[in-house]
Amino acid sequence: MTTKNSTHPVTVLGLGLMGRALAGAFLRGGHPTTVWNRTAAKADDLVAEGVTLAGSLQDALTANPLIVVCVSDYEAFHGLLDPHGALLEGRALVNLTSGTSEQARETAAWAAGLGATYLDGVILAVPQAIATPDAILLHSGPAEAFEQYEPVLRSLGPTTYLGTDHGLSALHDIAVLGLMWSVLNGFLQGAALLGSAGVPASAFADLTTRMAATVADWTPGYAKQIDEGAYPAYDSTIDTHLAAMDHLVHESEAAGINTELPKSVKAFADRAIAAGRGGDGYAAMIEVFRTPSEVGA
Incomplete structure (x- = not known):
């Protein structure tokens, strides 16, 4: 050997x-x-x-x-x-x-x-x-x-x-790419929103880096909830998140920038609430992501 x-x-x-x-x-x-x-x-x-x-x-x-x-x-x-x-x-x-x-x-x-x-x-x-x-x-x-x-x-x-399982490497790769694009798209949406008020993207980059690190720190706790199938609302409920999502949609509309990303985020929360998850913590959104998309959606 x-x-x-x-x-x-x-x-x-x-x-x-x-x-x-x-x-x-x-x-x-x-x-x-x-x-x-x-x-x-x-x-x-x-x-x-x-x-x-x-x-x-x-x-x-x-x-x-x-x-x-x-x-x-x-x-x-x-x-x-x-x-x-x-x-x-x-x-x-x-x-x-x-x-x-x-x-x-x-x-x-x-x-x-x-x-x-x-x-x-x-x-x-x-x-x-x-x-x-x-x-x-x-x-x-x-x-x-x-x-x-x-x-x-x-x-x-x-x-x-x-x-x-030979497929595990590729599956992890695709999962990480989805994470990467979600983070980058969120940054670009925020930069476009702030840019409408004359704020340069470079001024937003430092705050983005700090907040991305904060959000990353949440993932082990979310992972534990997902694996256990229980989603206590330690900080805020999906209902509370939905109100903030509304703000992002309205701010984007008022700034005259694209609203497709924030509206799609809100649509996921709407589906979770319709399924009775409004009082759960945000990790309960996994149940929406586990559900196949509707044909033609």
Whole structure:
């Protein structure tokens, strides 16, 4: 079994900004690294550092027992690997290509049919953060495979194993993206509202950062309520939140800016109240999010 301090040769397929960051991190982590990319010139800087450029995709696939893939999407992933499936038998594939949980599970079944071990993964970081404490990497798939290859994967940054379900990495990725867009859209709505009164967005940024941290501190308590299925109103009820949502809608209308976001937020609260949740704490809104959308809504 691979030990915590051992090196492990690795092949990286795909040399976009992220792929180049991964290859460099593996090499600097002490792991002999082979790379391949359709445009070979993208490997020039890496080769100068000591990375090996494979002469062909076939050479890259047979160079090492561990293959890390980071390409644009699953279509590109399968476009590269499907024609060479016979070369994957007995090898381990770590796929860091973004996609859905369904695609991850289907690809795991495809890899198993070829006799390959498959770990799915996601990177919650920009390329510049790779190999720093700011990088977050999530993996799912066979526990024994993750344990074997964890030392090389840790070269990329803090790495978390989520479980045997191959779809868990992608599912976490999508969930975090939803959080990101919600935060950013809330900031943009607020900046537009304040901008109508001549307040620059830069003046709002500091307050946003502080309040976002405050709200983030609430999430462990909300998570506990969700897991227990009980939603006590420790601070305020959904009824109380609804009144403030009305204020946001009216202020946006008065400022002449778009009201779709605040109206959609209010619509969720309206549905929770209609379901008898008005006296519960805000975490009870999870029950609305668990309900499928109406067709045509």
